[in-house]
Amino acid sequence: MLEDKNPLKTNISQLGEFGLIDHLTKNFKLKQKTSIRGIGDDAAVIAVEKGMQLVVSTDLLVEGVHFDLSYVPLKHLGYKAVVVNLSDIYAMNATATQITVSIAVSNRFPVEALEEIYAGIATAAKLYHVDVVGGDTTSSTTGLLISVTAIGQAKPEVLVYRDGAKENDLLVVSGDLGAAYLGLQVLEREKEVFKVNPNSQPDLEPYTYLIERQLKPEARKDIPKLLADLGVQPTAMIDISDGLSSEILHICKQSEVGCNLYEDKIPLDPQVISTSEEFKLDSTTIALSGGEDYELLFTISTEDFPKIKANPHLTVIGHITHKKEGTHLITRANTKIPLIARGWNALQED
Amino acid sequence: MLEDKNPLKTNISQLGEFGLIDHLTKNFKLKQKTSIRGIGDDAAVIAVEKGMQLVVSTDLLVEGVHFDLSYVPLKHLGYKAVVVNLSDIYAMNATATQITVSIAVSNRFPVEALEEIYAGIATAAKLYHVDVVGGDTTSSTTGLLISVTAIGQAKPEVLVYRDGAKENDLLVVSGDLGAAYLGLQVLEREKEVFKVNPNSQPDLEPYTYLIERQLKPEARKDIPKLLADLGVQPTAMIDISDGLSSEILHICKQSEVGCNLYEDKIPLDPQVISTSEEFKLDSTTIALSGGEDYELLFTISTEDFPKIKANPHLTVIGHITHKKEGTHLITRANTKIPLIARGWNALQED
Numbered sequence: 001m002l003e004d005k006n007p008l009k010t011n012i013s014q015l016g017e018f019g020l021i022d023h024l025t026k027n028f029k030l031k032q033k034t035s036i037r038g039i040g041d042d043a044a045v046i047a048v049e050k051g052m053q054l055v056v057s058t059d060l061l062v063e064g065v066h067f068d069l070s071y072v073p074l075k076h077l078g079y080k081a082v083v084v085n086l087s088d089i090y091a092m093n094a095t096a097t098q099i100t101v102s103i104a105v106s107n108r109f110p111v112e113a114l115e116e117i118y119a120g121i122a123t124a125a126k127l128y129h130v131d132v133v134g135g136d137t138t139s140s141t142t143g144l145l146i147s148v149t150a151i152g153q154a155k156p157e158v159l160v161y162r163d164g165a166k167e168n169d170l171l172v173v174s175g176d177l178g179a180a181y182l183g184l185q186v187l188e189r190e191k192e193v194f195k196v197n198p199n200s201q202p203d204l205e206p207y208t209y210l211i212e213r214q215l216k217p218e219a220r221k222d223i224p225k226l227l228a229d230l231g232v233q234p235t236a237m238i239d240i241s242d243g244l245s246s247e248i249l250h251i252c253k254q255s256e257v258g259c260n261l262y263e264d265k266i267p268l269d270p271q272v273i274s275t276s277e278e279f280k281l282d283s284t285t286i287a288l289s290g291g292e293d294y295e296l297l298f299t300i301s302t303e304d305f306p307k308i309k310a311n312p313h314l315t316v317i318g319h320i321t322h323k324k325e326g327t328h329l330i331t332r333a334n335t336k337i338p339l340i341a342r343g344w345n346a347l348q349e350d
Numbered sequence: 351m352l353e354d355k356n357p358l359k360t361n362i363s364q365l366g367e368f369g370l371i372d373h374l375t376k377n378f379k380l381k382q383k384t385s386i387r388g389i390g391d392d393a394a395v396i397a398v399e400k401g402m403q404l405v406v407s408t409d410l411l412v413e414g415v416h417f418d419l420s421y422v423p424l425k426h427l428g429y430k431a432v433v434v435n436l437s438d439i440y441a442m443n444a445t446a447t448q449i450t451v452s453i454a455v456s457n458r459f460p461v462e463a464l465e466e467i468y469a470g471i472a473t474a475a476k477l478y479h480v481d482v483v484g485g486d487t488t489s490s491t492t493g494l495l496i497s498v499t500a501i502g503q504a505k506p507e508v509l510v511y512r513d514g515a516k517e518n519d520l521l522v523v524s525g526d527l528g529a530a531y532l533g534l535q536v537l538e539r540e541k542e543v544f545k546v547n548p549n550s551q552p553d554l555e556p557y558t559y560l561i562e563r564q565l566k567p568e569a570r571k572d573i574p575k576l577l578a579d580l581g582v583q584p585t586a587m588i589d590i591s592d593g594l595s596s597e598i599l600h601i602c603k604q605s606e607v608g609c610n611l612y613e614d615k616i617p618l619d620p621q622v623i624s625t626s627e628e629f630k631l632d633s634t635t636i637a638l639s640g641g642e643d644y645e646l647l648f649t650i651s652t653e654d655f656p657k658i659k660a661n662p663h664l665t666v667i668g669h670i671t672h673k674k675e676g677t678h679l680i681t682r683a684n685t686k687i688p689l690i691a692r693g694w695n696a697l698q699e700d
Binding site: 036037040041042043044045046047048052053054055056057058059060062063064065066088089091092094098100102103104133134135136138139140141142143145147149150151152156159161162163237238239254 | 386387390391392393394395396397398402403404405406407408409410412413414415416438439441442444448450452453454483484485486488489490491492493495497499500501502506509511512513587588589604
C-alpha cells in the first residue's frame with residue numbers, strides 16, 4: 001500500500017500527549033547532583049548548593065521567524081535551541097545545570113521529526129553537562145515552536161550583570177564575529193539556487209566555518225571557567241545574540257557609561273572577510289549587526305589587562321568612557337562615528 | 351483618514367523587540383525578597399532561602415489548541431496562563447515565588463492586545479504574590495502562544511511527589527470538579543449561536559460559576575498552607591488539569607498502587623449537575639474527564655483523616671489499594687468498573 005511506503009512516519013496523535021513525552025524523554029537521565037527530580041511530576045526539583053544563587057533564562061525559537069526548516073536540520077535545531085539559552089547563563093558568569101524544553105508542533109511533523117529535535121537537545125545537554133528536567137509537548141495549529149528555559153547557579157559575588165561597567169574598563173570579546181550571519185546568507189542563497197535548479201550541487205567548502213556557526217553554534221561554557229582560572233572578575237557581561245553594536249549599547253545604557261569601539265580590533269575569521277567581499281557586504285557592519293555569534297562581550301578593569309592579553313580566545317576591542325562622551329566606533333580611517341544598534345530584530349523582520 | 355479611526359491599533363513592529371518588552375514589563379516590580387534580578391539582563395537571579403529546594407514547572411498555551419480567542423478575553427488568557435503554571439507549583443506543596451513569561455505573537459495582534467495579556471499576567475502575579483522575572487516576546491507566523499515557567503521553593507521534607515501514595519491512604523480532592531469543562535461547552539454553544547445570529551443576547555446567568563471556572567480559573571495557593579496549618583503532610587499530590595481519572599491514574603502508576611474511587615463522593619457544584627442534565631451529559635464523566643479544574647488531588651495517611659474531615663475545602667473521594675487490586679470506580683449502583691483515563695489531551699484533539 002502506498003501509505004506504508006515510508007514506515008518512519010508515525011503520527012504524533014498515535015502516542016497521545018503523555019505517551020509522546022514519555023517516548024521522547026525516556027533516555028534523559030539526571031546526572032547533575034543538583035537535579036533532585038526531573039520529568040514526570042508536576043514540577044522539577046532542584047537543590048541549590050550552599051551560598052549559591054539561581055540564574056534563570058528563557059527563550060522562544062519560532063519556525064519562519066528564527067529558523068527555516070528548508071535548510072536547518074531538525075537535530076541542529078534542537079541543539080541550537082539549547083545552546084542559545086545556555087549562552088545566557090554563561091553571560092551571567094554562572095554554571096548551567098538544568099534546562100526545561102517545551103515544544104509546540106503541528107501534525108505535519110511525524111514523531112520521527114520530534115525524535116530528531118530531541119536527539120539534538122540530548123546531544124547539547126550531554127556536551128554542556130546540563131540535565132533536561134522538564135517540559136511540555138503540545139500541538140500547534142501551524143509550525144514548530146521551541147521554548148527553552150535554562151537554569152544555572154553561581155555564587156553572588158561571581159555573577160556578572162550588564163550594569164557594572166566603569167569608566168576606563170576595557171571592552172573584551174571572545175572568539176570572532178559575523179560568521180553566523182554570513183552562514184545564513186550562504187544558506188539563503190543556496191535555497192534560492194535550489195528552487196531554480198533542484199539538481200544543482202552547491203560547493204559549500206569555502207563556507208564551512210560560516211555554516212557551522214549558523215547551524216551549530218556553540219555557547220562559551222569555557223569562558224566563565226577561563227576567567228576564574230585567570231583570576232578575572234568582569235565588571236559587566238552579555239552574550240552576543242543580536243550583534244556586537246546592540247550588545248555594547250545594552251551594557252553602556254545599563255551601566256550609564258559611554259564607549260569607544262575600535263573597528264580594526266574587531267576579530268574576524270578569514271572566511272568572514274572573503275565571504276563579505278563576495279557578497280559585497282562590509283565585514284564591520286556584519287560583525288556589528290549580524291548577531292547569533294553567541295560569543296561573550298564583557299568589560300574588565302584595566303588592572304586585569306595583563307591577565308588576558310596573551311589569551312587567544314579573548315580580544316580587547318575598545319574601552320569604556322564617561323557617559324557624556326557617548327558611544328562611538330573609531331573607524332580604520334580614525335573617524336569617530338556614533339554606534340548604532342541595528343542588530344537582528346525578531347519583531348522588525350516580521 | 352480612515353486609518354486613524356482606531357487610535358488603539360499600534361503595530362508591534364513600531365516598538366521593536368526591546369522597546370516592546372520594555373513597554374510591556376515596565377510596571378513589573380520585584381516584591382519577593384528572593385528576586386535578586388528580574389527582566390533586563392541575560393538571566394534572572396533568584397536567591398534560595400537556607401534549607402529550601404527549588405521547584406520549576408513550564409507550560410505552553412497555544413491558540414486554536416488550548417484557547418479560542420473568539421470567546422476568551424486576552425486579559426483572562428494572560429491570567430490563566432499564569433494560574434495553570436502556579437497550580438503545578440502548589441501541587442508540589444511548594445510556595446510559588448517567580449515566573450517567566452514568553453509570548454510569540456503574529457502581526458495581527460496590535461500592541462494593545464499584548465497590553466491586555468500582560469495586564470492579566472500582572473493581575474495574577476499580584477494576587478498570587480509572584481514576581482515576573484523574565485521573558486521573551488517574539489513574532490509568530492500565525493497565532494498566539496504563551497509559555498510560562500513557574501518557580502517556587504519549599505523545604506525538601508515538605509515537597510510532595512506523585513509517587514508516595516501507600517496502600518490504605520485516603521484519596522482527597524480540593525473544591526469541586528467538572529465546572530471548567532462545562533463552562534467551555536456553554537461558551538462553544540454560544541459561539542455557534544452567535545455565528546447564526548450575531549444579535550442574539552445569551553442569558554449566561556445560570557452558568558456564571560461554570561464560565562468563571564473556564565475563563566478565570568484559580569490555583570489552590572491556599573491548600574499547601576491549609577495542609578501545613580492542619581499538620582497534614584500528603585503522601586502524594588498532583589493538580590487536576592486533565593481530568594480526575596487521568597490524575598488518579600498518574601498517582602497510582604507512579605506510586606505502584608491501586609485505588610477505589612467512589613462515584614457518590616465526587617464533589618460537584620449544583621450548576622454542574624443542572625448543566626450536565628441540560629447538555630445530556632453524565633456529570634460523573636464530566637468530573638472524571640473534563641479537566642482544567644486546577645484543584646489539587648492528594649493522598650493522606652488514614653491517621654490524618656480526623657484533621658481534614660470537617661474541612662469544607664476538602665473531600666475524601668476514595669482510598670488507595672494494593673497494586674494487584676487495580677484502579678476502579680465504585681459507581682452509585684455499587685458496581686466496580688475500571689478507571690479509564692480519558693482526560694482532555696492536547697495532542698489527540700488536534
